Every structure is written in C-alpha cells, then in structure tokens.
Amino acid sequence: MSFDVIIRGGRVLDGTGAPPFRADVAVSGDRVAAVGRLETAEAATVIDASGRFVAPGFVDCHAHGDAAVFDPAVQRAALRQGVTTFVLGQDGLSFAPGSAETVAYASRYFAAVNGPLHESRLRAGAPGEGPPYEEPLREGPLREGPLREGPLPEGPLREGPLSVAELLGSYDRAVAVNTAYLLPHGTIRYDVMGPSSAPASADDLAAMLRRVERGLAEGAAGLSTGLEYLPGRYADAEELAALCRPLGGLPYVTHMRAYGPGAGVGMAEVVDIASRSGAAVHVSHLHGPADVLLPLVGDALARDVDLSFDTYPYLRGNTILAMVVLPPSVPAAETGRALELIAAADLDEWWPGLDATWPRLTVSHAPGMEWTEGLTVVAAAERAGVSPAELCRRLLIETRLEAGVVSARPDEGPEGEQSVRRMLRHPSHTGGSDGIYVGGHPHPRGFGAFARFLGRHVRELGDWTWEQAAVHLAAHPARRFGLSDRGLVRTGFAADLVVIDPATVADRATYAEPRELATGVADVLVSGVPVLAGGELTGALPGRALRP
Numbered sequence: 305m306s307f308d309v310i311i312r313g314g315r316v317l318d319g320t321g322a323p324p325f326r327a328d329v330a331v332s333g334d335r336v337a338a339v340g341r342l343e344t345a346e347a348a349t350v351i352d353a354s355g356r357f358v359a360p361g362f363v364d365c366h367a368h369g370d371a372a373v374f375d376p377a378v379q380r381a382a383l384r385q386g387v388t389t390f391v392l393g394q395d396g397l398s399f400a401p402g403s404a405e406t407v408a409y410a411s412r413y414f415a416a417v418n419g420p421l422h423e424s425r426l427r428a429g430a431p432g433e434g435p436p437y438e439e440p441l442r443e444g445p446l447r448e449g450p451l452r453e454g455p456l457p458e459g460p461l462r463e464g465p466l467s468v469a470e471l472l473g474s475y476d477r478a479v480a481v482n483t484a485y486l487l488p489h490g491t492i493r494y495d496v497m498g499p500s501s502a503p504a505s506a507d508d509l510a511a512m513l514r515r516v517e518r519g520l521a522e523g524a525a526g527l528s529t530g531l532e533y534l535p536g537r538y539a540d541a542e543e544l545a546a547l548c549r550p551l552g553g554l555p556y557v558t559h560m561r562a563y564g565p566g567a568g569v570g571m572a573e574v575v576d577i578a579s580r581s582g583a584a585v586h587v588s589h590l591h592g593p594a595d596v597l598l599p600l601v602g603d604a605l606a607r608d609v610d611l612s613f614d615t616y617p618y619l620r621g622n623t624i625l626a627m628v629v630l631p632p633s634v635p636a637a638e639t640g641r642a643l644e645l646i647a648a649a650d651l652d653e654w655w656p657g658l659d660a661t662w663p664r665l666t667v668s669h670a671p672g673m674e675w676t677e678g679l680t681v682v683a684a685a686e687r688a689g690v691s692p693a694e695l696c697r698r699l700l701i702e703t704r705l706e707a708g709v710v711s712a713r714p715d716e717g718p719e720g721e722q723s724v725r726r727m728l729r730h731p732s733h734t735g736g737s738d739g740i741y742v743g744g745h746p747h748p749r750g751f752g753a754f755a756r757f758l759g760r761h762v763r764e765l766g767d768w769t770w771e772q773a774a775v776h777l778a779a780h781p782a783r784r785f786g787l788s789d790r791g792l793v794r795t796g797f798a799a800d801l802v803v804i805d806p807a808t809v810a811d812r813a814t815y816a817e818p819r820e821l822a823t824g825v826a827d828v829l830v831s832g833v834p835v836l837a838g839g840e841l842t843g844a845l846p847g848r849a850l851r852p
Contacts, residue, residue, distance in 0.1 A: 305345040307332050308832060311803060312342070314353025317771055319360045319779035319792040324770060329358050331799040334831040334846070339795055349834060351827050353803050359774045360791050361388025361482075361800030361830065362754055363781035365614040366588050366736030369483075370398050371419040376841055378741050378750075379480040383836040384822045385754035385811075386777075386802035387737075389850065391785060393486035394588065394738075395559045396530030400471040401487075401515050406495040407466050410488070413534070413637060416624045416669045416708030419742045469522040472849035479847040480835040482800065484785050486528040486557055487519040489547065490536035499637035501538045509546055516547050523851030525785045526554040526586070531561040531570075532627060534637040541573055545580035554786055554852060555586040555612070564592050564713075571600040575609055584610040586784060589738050591615060591713070594726035601732060612784055614736030615727050617756045619720045620815070622668060622740050622747035625707040629655065629696055639705055646700050651693040662692035666815070669708035669743025670699055677744035681709075708740070710747050710815065725767050728757070734781040748818040752811030755822030759810035770806065786852025799832035 309331040315324040316339065328342040338345075364382065367390040372378045382390070392398065397414045399407055399421050411420055468485065475483040496511045497504065504512065516527060527547060530536045548556045556577065560570030571587075578585045585604075590597060590613040604611045626636045631654060636642050667676040667684060676684040676699065685695035699707040713720065727733060735757055739750025754777060761767040768776060782791025789798045802825060809824025821839075828836035833846040 305330070305338070305342065307337055307345060307347040309349045309351065309799075309829065309834070310342060310345055310347040311351045311353050311358050311801060311827075314356050314358040314803060316793050317357050317359040317774040318794060319774045321771055321775050324357060329793060329801060331801070331829065331832045334799055334833075336793060336795055336797050336799050336801075339793060351803060351834075353827075355805070357770060357804040357806060358793060359386065359802045359804055360778040360782075360793050360797075361802050361828065362386045362735065362777040363389045363391065363785070363787070363791065364737050364739065364754070365391050365586070365734045365781045365784070366394050366616075366738045367391060367750070368394060368417050368738070368740045371421040372741035373475065373479050373481065373483060375741065376480075380836070380841050381751045381819075381821060382481055383828045383841070384825055384839065385752070386758075386804060386825045386828065387481065387754055388800040388802065388828065388830050389482040389484060389787070389790065391484045391486065391525065391781075393488050393524070394528055394530075394557070395533060396488045396490035396528050396536040397533060398485075398488040398491055400466040400468050400491070401519055402491050402495040403465050406491060409494055409637070410491050412639065413705070414624070415706045416742055417740055467522060468519040468524050472523050472851070475847065476849040477847065478845055480841060480845055481830060481847045482790075482850050483847065484525040484787065484850045484852075485523070486526045487516055487524045489527060489529040489539065489544070490533060492516065492547075493535050493539060494637070497535070499535055499635060501535070503540060504543045509543060512543075512547055513550070517550050520550060520552075520554070523849065524554075525787075525850070525852050526557050527551060528557040528559075528588075530559040531573075532559060534635075537561075541576045541580065545577045548577060548581035548583035551581075551583050553584060555784055556581070556583040557586045557588060559588045563590075565596075567592055567596055567600060571604060574611075575604050575607055578604075578609040578611070579607070584784075585612075586734075587611065587613040589614060589616065589621075589736065590727065591621075592723065594723040597723075597727060598730065601730065605732070612732045612734055612780070614734045615724065616736060616738050616749045616753045617724055617728065617761060618747070618749050618753070619713055619724065620747065621711045621713065622708065622738070622749070623711065624705070625665075625696065625699060625709045626705045628661070628665065628709060628711060629658065630700075636705060642705060643701055646697055649697070651691075651697060655693050655696075658693070664712040666710040666745070667699065667707065668710050668740070668745050668747065669706070670703055671706055672702045673699060673707075674744055708743050710745075725761065725765065728761060728776070729767055733776055734784060735777040746818050748811070748813030748815060748820075751813035751819055752822055755809055755824065756811040758804065759824065763806060763809070787850050788852075790850070799829050801829040803827040
C-alpha cells in the first residue's frame with residue numbers, strides 16, 4: 305500500500321466520543337484513506353505521532369478573520385492551536401452580499417473587528433465592475449479559486465458590489481485554513497434599508513429574503529445577527545424569523561440582544577424566532593453566570609428548540625468602543641452625524657454611570673492614537689491629563705468610531721471561571737475563540753483559546769476527557785454548520801488532521817502579551833496537505849471555502 309501521507313504511531317481521537325485508540329492514519333489526495341495498523345504501508349510523507357494524539361481539525365465556530373485570514377501570522381496562530389476551519393460572517397456584519405455603499409459601510413463600522421478587506425483579494429478589475437447585485441442567480445457552477453495571485457498589497461478597500469460566491473472564491477485555496485461563511489443580517493439589512501431604524505416593510509423583507517436565498521444558493525452556512533450592533537439592533541423577531549425560514553437546517557447564529565443580567569430577554573427572543581421559523585439556533589459567545597444561563601438553555605431545549613452555543617475560556621470580551629459607551633440615541637451607523645453629536649456632547653449627561661466601567665476597558669485598537677493601545681482608559685486618561693470620559697471622546701473622534709477595547713466583565717474572578725467551566729461542559733457547547741486580530745493589543749483569545757481548552761480545561765482541570773474535546777471542538781461544530789465530511793477521523797472524510805502533544809499543549813497568549821503562540825501542536829494537515837510542520841508554516845495554501 306502506498307499513500308501520500310501517513311501519520312504513524314499516534315492515538316486517534318476520532319471525534320465520535322470513543323476513547324483514544326492506537327492507529328496509523330493514511331491520506332491519499334485530500335481524503336483519509338485508511339485508519340488502522342499500517343506498518344507495511346509507504347508514503348511520500350511520514351509523520352511520527354508517537355506519544356501524541358491524532359484528532360480531526362478543530363472548527364472555530366466564531367472567528368473574526370474575515371480579512372485577517374489572509375495574514376500568514378493569523379493562519380499560523382490558528383494552526384498552532386489545531387484550528388483548521390474558521391466560521392466567518394459573525395455578529396451580523398461582514399463584506400457580502402452588498403452594493404458598493406454596503407461593503408464600504410461594513411468595512412468602516414466593523415473595522416476594529418473584521419479589519420479591512422483589500423480589493424485585490426476579491427477580483428481583478430476596477431471597483432464596481434461586474435454584474436449588478438440584483439441579477440438573478442447565475443447558471444452553472446460557481447467560480448472557485450483566488451481571483452488574483454500574489455501577496456496582500458497595500459491599496460484601497462474593495463468597494464463592491466460583492467456576492468457571497470465572490471467572497472468565498474477569494475478564500476478558496478488562497479489561505480492555509482478552511483473557511484465557512486454566515487450570511488450577515490446587518491449587512492443585508494443595510495443593503496436594503498441603509499441605516500434606517502424603521503421596521504422592515506413587506507417590500508424590504510422581500511428584498512432581504514432574496515439576498516438570503518441567493519447567499520444560501522452560493523454556499524453560505526447559515527445566517528448571523530448582531531442585535532447589539534447597527535443596523536441589526538433595529539430588527540424585530542418577525543423580521544428575523546422571516547429571514548430564517550429558508551435556512552433548511554442550517555443555523556441561525558446570533559449575538560443576542562442581551563447578555564449578562566438581561567440574558568433572559570435575549571434567550572426569550574431566540575426561542576421566539578426559532579418557534580416562528582423552525583430554524584436551528586446557535587448562540588454566539590454565551591458567557592455569564594452559569595446559574596442564569598444554563599436554565600435558559602435547558603428551557604429552550606425543553607421547548608424543542610434545536611440549540612447549540614459557543615464559548616471561549618476567558619473572562620474578558622473584545623468589541624468596538626462605540627458599542628460599549630455610546631447612548632442608543634447616537635446613530636453610530638452614520639459616522640458623520642455621530643461624530644458631530646459626540647463632539648458637542650455634555651459628557652456628564654452622557655456617561656454619568658460609567659465610572660465603574662472605565663477601569664475595566666483596555667484600548668486594543670486606536671489608529672492615530674496608537675500610544676493608548678494596551679493601556680486602560682483610566683491610565684491613558686491620566687497620561688493625557690484628561691478625564692476618562694474625555695479620553696473616550698477623543699478616541700471616538702480621532703479614530704472615527706474605529707477604536708476597539710478589551711473589556712473585563714464584572715463577574716471576573718473564581719466565580720466567573722466556575723461559570724466558564726460549567727458552560728463548556730454542557731453537551732450543546734462548541735468551541736469558539738471570538739478571535740479579533742486587529743490592533744496593536746488584541747484580546748489573547750484568537751491566539752490561545754483552543755490551546756487553553758486543551759491544556760487547562762482537559763489536562764489540568766478535567767472538564768472534558770480528550771475524546772470529549774474532539775467532539776466539542778471538531779465533530780459537533782462540523783455537524784452544526786453542515787460540513788458533513790469534516791470533524792471525524794474516518795475513511796473517506798476530508799483529511800483535516802491535527803497532531804497534539806497532550807503533555808505540552810498550552811496557551812501562551814496573555815492580556816499583557818496577546819500575540820504569543822500556543823505550544824503542543826506542531827503538525828497539521830488541511831485537505832491532506834501539511835500546512836504546519838515542526839510548528840512552522842509550510843507555505844502550502846490548500847484551505848477550502850467550505851459550502852454545506
């Protein structure tokens with residue numbers, strides 16, 4: 305027997321929940337060709353996995369790599385944790401589908417989260433070339449493959465129009481990890497209604513529904529919402545349920561309208577939308593007191609809602625400063641008008657109750673005010689000789705609302721970690737980093753979440769067994785997003801394979817040093833091709849744009 309790759313001598317975590325077993329794993333082309341005792345088999349590439357586990361590649365259910373995934377440093381950070389697939393299009397905001405104005409809006413409003421997407425990554429030719437967005441679905445197979453070769457250049461952002469097919473095509477075989485994409489509701493709503501806060505009319509809903517149906521036909525893996533962001537905040541349950549009806553088993557993925565003390569409000573809306581539409585539901589980054597959240601999950605399941613959720617193993621979040629501090633009356637979707645209001649605001653009236661919040665905010669991204677990155681708002685204000693509120697005003701104005709922050713939660717501490725542990729042990733749980741790679745001082749979760757699941761929560765704390773980790777981080781999320789040939793080490797499945805050293809796998813990224821790479825994963829295959837060898841990128845770019 306002869307194969308392209310053999311991973312020899314490891315213990316296999318096959319993703320079914322079965323205990324690890326000693327086996328060799330052989331790969332031909334992009335598929336697992338054999339799993340068993342293959343002592344006499346030969347291969348062009350042999351990886352010695354003695355003393356290590358061989359697992360299916362992990363699926364990061366919540367990653368903000370929409371633009372950053374083209375960065376080799378981001379690919380390396382993911383692969384060093386065993387992550388072989390990013391699920392993009394999160395929180396209801398990304399680059400497609402949309403007109404030129406919509407793509408520009410999504411790029412601007414979520415710049416501190418998704419980063420800029422360069423035109424040359426999407427297609428050759430000037431911005432605006434190509435068929436109008438409202439053209440009926442094209443006949444025949446969708447175009448695949450990168451639209452222009454070469455390294456990521458400096459240059460203008462893509463200015464649309466942009467379809468889901470084109471965005472997926474830009475990822476396909478152009479990066480070292482796989483990508484799946486969720487239709488972003490906020491982007492779709494903006495494309496139809498602009499920044500309007502009005503309820504969707506029947507015509508608006510019909511136009512949004514056409515975009516959802518087309519995006520699904522072009523390969524989207526679900527629909528996402530960001531109900532604390534704009535313009536998603538303006539949608540009601542009726543609108544969202546209508547847009548969920550075409551999903552056909554793919555998930556409605558939601559950054560709910562309320563978390564923390566208000567999680568009951570957010571989950572009630574989730575159940576309402578699921579009941580109206582029949583859609584499966586996946587709740588993004590479901591963090592907070594487990595005593596509050598687990599009964600809400602249990603109630604939804606008891607109502608026959610097909611529900612899953614993701615968490616990351618940290619007690620701080622990362623988002624745009626504008627979402628944390630701006631009153632709802634400020635139209636953050638209209639940058640010019642918002643900046644006028646911020647400049648003229650009486651900060652004592654705007655932010656009288658945020659004195660306890662300022663010390664919990666650390667600046668992660670502040671173009672033009674990079675000296676603040678890594679400092680708390682309080683420390684930066686002291687250095688500037690102004691109040692924390694005034695410092696925030698300057699950040700918002702100077703960065704044109706692009707500033708990002710890492711935010712500590714009030715429940716940070718031993719009790720908070722116990723809640724994290726209880727949430728991740730729930731059978732509906734999947735892993736997600738919520739990784740943001742923008743800025744000089746991002747949250748460490750994008751560089752360490754999955755390694756922390758393994759090193760701390762499996763090896764040190766025993767929250768999962770190793771075989772349970774493969775279910776939570778690979779098999780369950782692959783099923784959830786319709787990736788039916790991923791998530792298991794099984795003959796005929798795609799050869800996304802990770803070799804893990806159980807004794808050394810660990811996260812090294814911290815809040816002080818957020819970009820430190822994880823240890824313990826040195827060898828990774830994506831679609832049968834070695835992309836990480838000895839802990840370093842091989843330069844191969846076999847990542848697929850995965851269509852359910």
